[in-house]
Amino acid sequence: VALYATEPLLFVWAFGAASAALMAEWVERRLFRPSFVDDADELFAHEQVVRHRQGAMRVVRGAIQYLTSSRLVLALVLLALVMQVTSRVGDYLVALIFVAATHNSLQELTILIGNAWLASYVVQLVISLFVTPWVLDKLGVKNAIMALPIFTLIGFVAVAVNPVLATSLFLFIVRNGLQTGLDDPAQSVLGGALPAQVGPKLRVLLDNVVLPGAAVITGIGLLLVQQFASATVQVLAVIGIMLAVLFIAAALRVRGLYVTAIYERLRTHAVSLSDFQRALGRPTPAQIDELQGFVRTGDDRSRPFAAAALGRLAPEAFAAMAPELLASPDASVRRLALQLALPKAITDLQLEAAAKDPDGWVVAAAAVAGAAHDPPWDQARPLLERLWHSSDPNRQAAAVWAAAFTGDRKTVVDGMRDGDAVVRLEAIRSFAKLKADVPEAARPMVACLLDDNLEVRREALRQAARWAPTGDERPAFANALVASLASGDREVRRLASEAMAAQAPEALVLTLPLLESREHAAAAAVEALIRSGRPDLFRRVKAHLEHNLGEGVKSARMSTHAAASSRMRGDGDDAAAYAFLRIALDDFADHATDSGLGAMRALHGKRGFATVERGVLSTEPQARAEGLETLLNFGPGWLAGPLAQLLDQDAFDPATARALSDVELEALANHTDKWIHQAAGAATNGLGDGMKELIALKRVPLFSTLTLEQLSSIDQLMVTRHYAKGESIFLKGDVGSELFVVLEGEIRIHVDHEGREVTLARLGPSSVVGEMAVFDDQPRSAGAQASDNTTVRVLRRDRLQALVHEHPEVLLEFVRNLSQRIRIMNEQLESAGPSDQTTDRPREAAGSV
Template structure:
């Protein structure tokens, strides 16, 4: 337990997310080990028997074969659900692997080696596609930004283990490596079911989540071709989207030419010996993913923070050019390994995370469209273009190492040009998003890194002439990215008519940049937050400013709630835990809200805050209650406050506010699993608390509770169906008896039956929402509850396709 906080910090995830992260990362290790061990074997046999010159045809065949298989996989996923589709795919892999071993045993002719490599490559693509779809069901967008890199690192560890396994087994023979694939796929299928039953399913917390889910529904209704045609329209609507598509296209083409070039040298270096080639390929991938892990864990965070995405996206093109030049000058095994290892390590370790951050410069509704273009047009299109181009080279020139190296150099230069174009448009897009207040400070910092003098001047311009939201944002960005320039602007910032800018000047400036005279002038500021910032700045002086303590005490004793809130804000910086605790019990909501935020800034290191914070979980003010629940997701009390904490979460689950219910559900799963048992009585409630309890229990990842809520729902829905049928009979009886007392009795009976059926429907929809929120269920739910007959019919039809059958 004591290692958990350190591990969470090392992995850059929250402690409440650590268990889920490690479970899925372990699953990824197993999957990566199984799939890449087989990849090393099938690739080695392919290169040994069919030869590197079969690569161009392989690129074309694979591109044409994968696309329809992915479409078929999509149909399967819609019919069975993501989890069952993944398990079925893994079981098929476990069955196919021994069959392919028998095929190898009968014949390893070039055509057989080629066909088996194509079959394996299709299987690999489908498994990885299903795996990431499965993972995305259990993490929302904001969690994914933190957790997906850790899961990708798990895959990389699996690939590294595959390298060791390949070397050990290949000393005997290459073909038995397929049994590792079979064993790993079977074990992964079992583990997928185990993980799915125990993983908490979060609800949406971001508009981009909703847009992604809506895109799933649109894709299902319109079909793949119409969606692709619609996505292509975005190419003409945004220069940045077009530049990103071209960058991805050039990168894919360059990568495949590099694969062909490296394969030629590998085969030549091992003198076409299968055992030596298998071991070489295994060790090359092992080294590549070791480099990738080192880059992603230690280099990428520094590069993104200090140099920014605008510079990070240039690393892969530049090193690719260096690799091709090295091979052209000296085409030996060492230079080919440099090209192979550095290019693959940089692409997965640095370029992929940079591209992920880069996507933040696009409007959120464009993201799903861009993904459709990349998956359905760019990736298969690049493979076909590369394959056809290399076939023409084979036909009319000669695909030697020197020729391919020269082609690679030309493509690498185009790669650099495309990256420079994206870099220029990306910086413009980030500033445009700043003007429209659509970028966070962290994203802005990661975009620019260390700003140029021109960019510093532009930020100064925003501080001086921007609107009420742009001015403080630009000031905060300047203070974080260019502290020297910010310190030079302190006198100007302190004279700003904007109180938030004056506060930031005192808060972000280095202690030596603020003089005692400036602090004395700030004390007379009419805004209490500026006064609090002056006290905090003075406390950081060496020696501390004498008036800081008395000034904060005056603010805390003020009758103005905003000044007391400012004192509580300052307490987080000065370490005044007593003021934070007292702030949580203040009569004014604004003070309690700021006290909870200060508690978060102090990393929950406020021992006496447990009781007051638990009380805030049931606060009459909904904003205070939500903020307290946000902290409950990351923190839980110990000792005597634990039962009260669980009771407060259960009470929050019965709230009329959906955000409160969502946070309470997440807090139970992350911090107080014992509270989930307390929600079982709510299943019998006739209020919205029953549906909220159903949703929380299904999301919880507790198999025992899932079984209990499933049994309850099956019975409840069965009774609801009976009530709905009886309601129609009651309505008919009421009409037959005219306007008498008996007719009124039947009318009241019908209302009661409809109410029970509606309650059962709400519980069923809560269960479906928990299971299928990521697949666009919210859109379907709106259709089911619509007053329009056509919308209800389409919603019900889609609802039946979601499953599972017991719902």
């Protein structure tokens, strides 16, 4: 197009931009949306939400504080500033030469710029594909960050010596290609030396301070040059040389601080082996000596890390150190010496000594090292056989680990079927090391997807994202993923949804019935189906959510009417029946809210919805209001609108609500939800069996966050006891093994003090007694006596522990209550005088008896 006219290029570019926007929107709706697992990404998304709430200037002021607290952050900001100024001066210099070379012809200038950028893209592609991986692997980031400053200096010098089109093209093409192809990847790795929470702050500084600041500095500088000197090409090239020298000095400063930061993170165990290797590249003799010092004198965590780094980065030095490593008191170092040293560096005598090592993993490493000898060591196979047939699960796990290196696939399959979780876990990892090339592993792998051990199940699901069986095991695989989606563990649900999207899209259809579940499975199914990116499934989820949220809003509104009906009926059974109806309606509304939040997490996870979710669920009015506003801005309207109504505590005013009418009560009696149906029947015909107990449990803070379905299962674990007035429930000094929930009556908590009983507290209905003693196995710190005829529900320790395992949210409520007690007692101690600090705090102590 440019051969005839330059103006139509604007329409070509506009058409391309519009097409890209449409394609991005189309693809974004159809691609799998992974959930957040990267801490750095989550922190960045959080920063975006904070910026939206507090404003850019406040966030920038907070980020500037990091300049004075970290020398590395300051050096990085200065390096970026110098790089931007140098790049802009270079671009201006190149522009002058381009204009002169084309004799002020706009058409020729356009063609030249287009060809220059095209050549720059080619150079960038070549560098990205072939040069950058080699540089980062062999030379490391510490040396890669020096490439751009050095070549920038070479380009400016070439232009100063011979200011022609060829030298300016070299400066333009090589600098742009290096900056995008090598320097940007190196800078991204460079940020790994900083704590994860600093990354978003650094990006704020770069985007809001460095970029505009560099533009202002460059503009003012070039203006001053034009005013007080002749702004010729040679003068600008000399200025560029000076800036390039400053650029090199800034890069050298960052290089030194970066290496220091990497070693500091090694000391604090905050760097991975791959990051360490990529940071240093080929180590210098001094760095090798430092790593050897870590191996000899480091702590239990840094010693094996330094040994592994030495084996990866300096194999010759590692081989020379092998005898010393094999004599180390640290078993992990001895294992690494056998595992990472070259086969010729380990003698048969050293292998025989390692075969007698008390640590099974060292023995397994010796067998693997011996099997790699030419010819193979004759004791390798017998050693592994003895390890596998050992009665020690750890030695069996070591044999399974070694099987991945020796190609013993049968042992890997047998390990998956082993009764010990440690062996099964290692077998799955060996399965991954063998790239899933393990015949007859499909059935045991599918079984591991449903393993009772949580770690085994998670590891199997991680592999399921990269592997899927074929043939007869395929349906079982899909069913196992669906069952995992209904798990109570959030990580299991996340991994299952990713495995479905990647390996078993047919399983997504099987999750549709889970949408009707009243447990965590419903929200998990919503997330998985939306993340899948399949338009047909998205439409079905949307229809379900629109109906569910609409019914949830109706239930929340009816809940206020049920509360009004309960108030009108006083304290009798009729009032309790309407109270139970309100609980059922709130339960349904909360269920709809959970599904809606799951959909928002799937749609807007990358935009920082986790922070918004914390805001809308907060008890602080300001945080909740800001969260609701951001939720509405996120959209879409069909989801965010009703969800904001359900989350807004002021959307339905219970004080002005009227009582339920007979027509409304009849409609609720025909509701599809089981609990609303039963509660509406109770409001008409009286309370049914067990409903009073469920009401009492719901009013207990420990169980208030549980659904009626969960409370029903808990209630079945409890037993009812009746105590006459004055009867002792337990005495001070008794070993606690039961938790008591008061249904009716009153319990007096008391202690003996100087020959007389002192009442600490009186606990009425919906109170909990003795929950802390159930956990800590300590004797009761006080006694409990029925002040009146009292009915309690009792939960024994073994059943409580099973309950906590099944419903972790109960344990969180325990922790929240304990934290609240400690906070109240601290406030009382701070407000009390010295003479009052020994005074009993009855109410706070009551629950810990």
